[in-house]
Amino acid sequence: MRYDSLLDSVGRTPLVGLPRLSPSADVRLWAKLEDRNPTGSVKDRAALAMVQAAEADGRLTPGCTILEPTSGNTGISLAVAARLKGYRIVVVMPENTSVERRQLLEMWGAEIVSSPAAGGSNEAVRVARRMAEQHPDWVMLYQYGNPANAAAHYEGTGPEILADLPTITHFVAGLGTTGTLMGAGRYLREKVPGVSIVAAEPRYGELVYGLRNLDEGFVPELYDESVLTTRYSVGPRDAVRRTRDLLEQEGIFAGISTGAILHAALGMAARAVKAGERADICFIVCDGGWKYLSTGVYTAASLDEAEQGIEGQLWA
Amino acid sequence: MAVEVRVPTILRPYTAGEKAVQGSGSTIDEVIADLESRYPGLRERLVDDAGLRRFVNVYLNDEDVRFLGGLTTAVADGDSVTILPAVAGGSAVG
Numbered sequence: 001m002r003y004d005s006l007l008d009s010v011g012r013t014p015l016v017g018l019p020r021l022s023p024s025a026d027v028r029l030w031a032k033l034e035d036r037n038p039t040g041s042v043k044d045r046a047a048l049a050m051v052q053a054a055e056a057d058g059r060l061t062p063g064c065t066i067l068e069p070t071s072g073n074t075g076i077s078l079a080v081a082a083r084l085k086g087y088r089i090v091v092v093m094p095e096n097t098s099v100e101r102r103q104l105l106e107m108w109g110a111e112i113v114s115s116p117a118a119g120g121s122n123e124a125v126r127v128a129r130r131m132a133e134q135h136p137d138w139v140m141l142y143q144y145g146n147p148a149n150a151a152a153h154y155e156g157t158g159p160e161i162l163a164d165l166p167t168i169t170h171f172v173a174g175l176g177t178t179g180t181l182m183g184a185g186r187y188l189r190e191k192v193p194g195v196s197i198v199a200a201e202p203r204y205g206e207l208v209y210g211l212r213n214l215d216e217g218f219v220p221e222l223y224d225e226s227v228l229t230t231r232y233s234v235g236p237r238d239a240v241r242r243t244r245d246l247l248e249q250e251g252i253f254a255g256i257s258t259g260a261i262l263h264a265a266l267g268m269a270a271r272a273v274k275a276g277e278r279a280d281i282c283f284i285v286c287d288g289g290w291k292y293l294s295t296g297v298y299t300a301a302s303l304d305e306a307e308q309g310i311e312g313q314l315w316a
Numbered sequence: 317m318a319v320e321v322r323v324p325t326i327l328r329p330y331t332a333g334e335k336a337v338q339g340s341g342s343t344i345d346e347v348i349a350d351l352e353s354r355y356p357g358l359r360e361r362l363v364d365d366a367g368l369r370r371f372v373n374v375y376l377n378d379e380d381v382r383f384l385g386g387l388t389t390a391v392a393d394g395d396s397v398t399i400l401p402a403v404a405g406g407s408a409v410g
Contacts, residue, residue: 217371231380
């Protein structure tokens with residue numbers, strides 16, 4: 001396939017079957033390989049769409065500085081777009097993210113501001129908002145509330161999935177900014193009567209929930225509960241276990257958040273088998289495992305050891 | 317029905333520091349009422365007139381109860397209930 005530039009090649013990712021992890025010929029799992037995007041994650045879609053939308057409405061002009069709170073992948077995607085389009089970029093990232101993410105951001109020219117580990121992405125959002133007040137000329141694209149984030153999936157991910165899998169019964173993705181689920185979920189609901197839209201939400205260790213009070217909680221502005229059929233909380237042990245299963249049984253080398261999503265997808269598959277119903281379950285492979293190699297989860301001798309590797313980290 | 321309820325750090329001042337407590341009842345609402353009888357003040361942090369508070373998520377066996385039956389979701393012996401604050405997610409990777 002030929003494209004005019006790297007940014008033009010975002011999207012149109014492969015959908016691959018999982019013959020070994022699928023429970024039967026009637027209940028099948030399909031992986032949408034979003035790690036095949038230019039910077040290796042699903043976030044290339046939202047990042048490019050948000051930049052293009054801001055350019056189109058005149059908020060982003062040559063020489064501008066982009067500011068974004070991110071646990072990594074969105075920042076990496078934005079950094080490449082910024083470099084190719086000539087913007088400066090500052091990202092606010094929790095200090096407890098993997099060393100690879102920092103290197104990737106630096107490599108593509110992003111300036112990194114670290115936010116305290118306690119409070120996780122909540123705290124990164126807070127720090128970024130403060131910086132935006134101090135620098136009113138900077139452009140915060142704000143992935144948690146930017147409609148272009150969900151639109152990228154409504155116009156791209158959703159239609160691609162339906163074209164490749166017209167018999168889809170379930171769509172399973174991670175719940176972070178909620179952009180993937182809101183966008184692709186809305187599209188699929190409009191086109192496929194009865195389709196289930198399932199969210200897998202990573203459940204981190206104590207540190208990440210270190211809020212001072214419950215009023216400091218956060219629900220992304222993009223989130224619309226009515227798009228979802230259900231929502232699962234997936235802890236680190238299940239996420240790591242499924243990440244390793246995916247590698248061992250299907251040869252797919254994915255990041256840890258994908259393990260959490262696969263866990264929810266397998267739960268749906270088990271339900272379909274029990275109910276004697278057919279199912280084509282599509283789930284998102286958010287990114288490859290490269291950025292998580294330093295955690296040791298892929299090569300750890302045991303699940304216990306693998307789980308320890310991501311303790312205290314934002315693994316999704 | 318006896319269930320285990322996992323309590324986040326932020327609410328442990330109400331449970332004498334316990335990470336997990338036993339609750340009983342046939343619905344989520346009854347379990348919360350049962351907890352309130354032993355850990356006064358807890359219910360008000362979880363529930364308001366409209367139901368579960370906006371920044372509180374409650375999971376029954378890892379599934380968000382808002383998609384089951386909300387506070388009237390039935391619980392069975394041995395179920396696991398997890399209370400978590402809503403945070404900016406990082407799922408793939410925000």
